[in-house]
Amino acid sequence: MEDIRDRILRPGVNCGQLARAHRAAVLIDGESYFAAFRQAAMKARRQMFILGWDIHSKVELLRGDAAVKAETDGAPITLGPLLNHLAQNNPELEIYILIWNYSMLLSLERDPNLRFNLGWTLHPRVHFHLDDEHPIGASQHQKIVVIDGQIGFCGGLDLSHYRWDSSDHEPDDPRRTTPAGDHYGPYHDIMMIVDGEPAAALAELCTERWQRATRKSIDVHGQNQWDAWPETVQPWFKEVDVAVVRTEPSYKSRQEVREVETLYRDSIRSAQRSIFIENQFFTSTVVCEALEERLREEHGPEVVIILPKEVDGWVGNKFMEFRRVNILKRVLKADVHGRLRLRHPWVGEQPKHGVMIHAKLMVVDDIFLRIGSSNLSNRSMGMDTECDLAIEASSPEQEAGVRRLRNELLAMHLGFPTDEVDNLTKETGSVVRVVDLLSDPERPDSKPRGLGPLEAQEEQFPELVSEAEIVDPKRPLEIDRLLDIFIPDETTQHSWLRAKWLWVVLGVLALVGLAGAWHFTALSDYANREVLAETMAGMARGWTIYPLIVLAYLIGGLVMFPVTVLIGATAILLEPLPAMLTAFAGTQVSAIVLYFAGMKLGRERIQSMAGSRLNRISKHLAKHGMLSVTLIRILPVAPYTIVNIVAGASHIRFVHYVFGTLLGMTPGILAVTIFTDRLLAFLRQPDLSNVLIMIAALVFLVVLTRWLKRRFT
Template sequence: MARADRAAVIVDAAAYFVHLKAAVLRARHSILLIGWDFDARIELDRSGEAPTSVPNRIGRLLDHAVRRSPGLRVYVLRWDLAFLKMPFRGTTPFFLLEWLGGHRLHFHLDRHHPPSACHHQKIAVIDDAVAFCGGIDVTGGRWDTPAHRDREPRRTWPGGAPHGPWHDVTMAVDGEAARALGDLARERWFAANGWRPDPPPPCTGCWPDGLEPTFRDTDVSIARTQPAYDGLPEVREIEALYLAAIASARRSIYLESQYFAAHRVGEALERRLLEPDGPEVVVINPERAIGWLEGEVMGAARALLVRRLREADRHDRLRFCTPVTAGGRAIYVHAKVLVVDDALLRIGSSNVNNRSMGVDTECDLAIEVRSHDARAPELRAAILRVRDGLLAEHLGVSRDAFGAALRAADGSLVRALDSLAQPSGRTLVRFEPSDLSELERELGSTHALDPHRPEPMSRTFVRSLRLLPLVPPALAALGAGALAWLFWRGRTRRVAEE
């Protein structure tokens, strides 16, 4: 837990990319970018008003920042196996930039994790003076505005091809909280590369102009997931935070996540729904996960969990919804947000799946209102503004309109949502899980490929063989080859370590 003079919730990547660019241009000592994926070709400011004298693509911008500030060093750390999912991402320019930038621009791949895990944190730290942490990767397919228009010419991949609507959230902090995230980023760099970047001297003035703080002078908690590996202890702070937060809820639980497959989180929600006077639960999820494998593995587990929650919802306090555009197109939800009553806000990289609880490296930020805090009413109001703003965005109404609906519903989140949901247009629609085959049902109930803890690649390979009846032949051959390569890679790594 560390103090932040300012903390700001940033909704959707259009705003985040602009603020990240502004912070990078103010850096004088160090920039740490720790992520699941990076694409050097990403255009940051797409407003049409960006000055042409400053590079707008993240790779060229970092090179520009290093060249104009002799004391600046840049460190970019990316998961080493992201290429298996996206083999044509713009990673090569980072290698070229490292070569051109000499000893002051470093790009490395993070492979310091169990063979079945991945590095999933999304952190950017500028001079230890401002830091961003949340769900947004600086990569392709992420950019969008809160309008989530059906036709948005700026919403394109680096090559120019359009991509669909995308909803995401991150948080910016300064002060001690930024320095704490800088320490965490340097520890991750050390774990991945064997040497630790020097921390910068005390510095201020990196907060982006135009980024209005959501909170001032508040404590920010940093929660992590870290699998036990190579001397590092297991850390399951994020799972503990989810379970404690759900248990503490009095009136409402609001949750946004890319997946909904963590069975312990699902069971905790089920217990609260069974209570006669328990909290209301609103879950925002995408219509379907991106990718065949995620759709099968996470989709099957979600279908089972949703059915369990609806069976437990004897008091009509659950709404499980998907946002759509004005034209009815599904908006992909990549955000990872939890709001409990007016008392807790959590934003980070962790999804509601088992991997995020104990297998992949994750980092979340949380702000909690404590009863003895003299500024508790101010903090509570700020937390509700974040929650209500997100729901207003999804429903296609103003925050004032949502506030009026909430007051008319005597503070009931689900009744306010019901009153504003429309049969068509920009709105939230009820999620309906698809029927599952026996194999899909078994896949979802056994948590195959979404384990609670890292498992040997041999076990993952055996589990994956059970998917073959569901897979098209060409995809099955490709997947079997990839899994065999991962199995071989894990074995050779263990031999080398021994």
């Protein structure tokens, strides 16, 4: 294997740039980060940037004794009032907050009314914006704070609720509550703080993202004649080169940046003795393949991976867990030499409480560390916008800082002093051995915390493969490429034409949640074609079956029932020609009713929510009229119901919509009815002719689908 140890960090290849920081330090867990942020923020003179996945104005930055001590400094300890206080008392200070304008799919993970429930009236110089300048389904996942271009924070922590915790991770810490008073479990995360050139680089990144999201340019205003470094934070590194590592998805005219993925691969390849990882997710096939290769080597490095026992959140439980199970099985199978340890942290005695791992950390040997926002997931490699900071030690003092981080984290998780972990690591020469020795419950000095084995559970949701592909894709979805046909890059338009993207289109992903409901609730029973056929056959005889089927299409459209299932059920109930005609009638009636519903709802409500974004995209779609509708009907890039409602709220003419729907639905209706008829014929009479006809129909469907995809992408 090629030795790339001498040059892990390569600007332009696996990082954007290497910049010299006078000081850098690691902040372990929310208690230290929130306090350091407040101290630095209170020193801001001209400019502050906050980029995040989430934010909550009512989060308390200081808790317990720290909050009591802060009463004398005259500044609020709650985020929103603190930012207003800073702006009010410094007429030169401008504060910019850029938060992800999230998809409906993750609305259960965050406050669905973030813009309206911030809990405070913003000062005129506190500028807040929801960032939707990203591919559909992607997120602005960077967690960055920059103060006067001089001090920069970067890592896994948002200034939001459910984030604060101390490094003790006590099971019943009364300080660990949300602004609403809800108690939550232990939570672990990490941030890095830097000054000097890396902080200036982060500031430039923030201005670029602000300009993309708002179409307003701002300059970085730095202040170098004073020190904004938090007084309670001691530097871990001095005069150290720090790499800024990014993921930027391809979007409009922008090319993708995959530095995060490349650096993961390069750093794993460079490891000589040990790889230590903490991460929220582990679903990345690239990282999995790199670790598999190293684990199969006879003299490869040890690998310790610390993950949460269960994937957190609605999306995680329903979709990401399926991917993680497969990845864990793969690396366990590759561990032919017994050098892998998969662990989850726990605290308490009876019962044991799992610690939520939200950190995104990697330490390789004693020379390399990275901290940032990127998960070990496919979407962090090429779909979401990410930012990590990385250090490659170039002196014994810097190596000591890297080693200190790994050993402090092990000591925290295992409940032993850092010195003891450090000495044991030197004595055994093995991180795996330290984990095994200090995790032994039979030790007389064992603690009420530890690192338990993480086993690959049985696949609980094998039917969600396709949905998991949507939730954790490697690149932006095909729908973005389709929409680019109709929507030119805003950067090429005159300023009076510039507007935001279509917020309503993000609602497409809400259908993924409905798909989960079909899988996990009794609703799935009604999607069974046999049940549907028996039910409808018992309801009507003779000609009355036809209006009932059309009515089923109308009701199905209103409740977002899959139209393909309805077409298939129609093909089961009726002969091919009546089935085709009835399916055409049903889809047209449903489409027309929903079009007018969208027109009524959209003109008065949808446009009030999405504003100029909907107007802009609908005007571009209207230029292509019937072609736009036909394309979207043919390609499975948007749910039937959503297309109908958005079309009604758009500028697409009704006649173009009707004929486009008729043309676009024709291939699908013909394919489903013919194939279903041949399948039923085969089941009734499995002779050679029916077998050949069914095979020919299947081949035709596959070829047609591939041709259409190739033609339109």
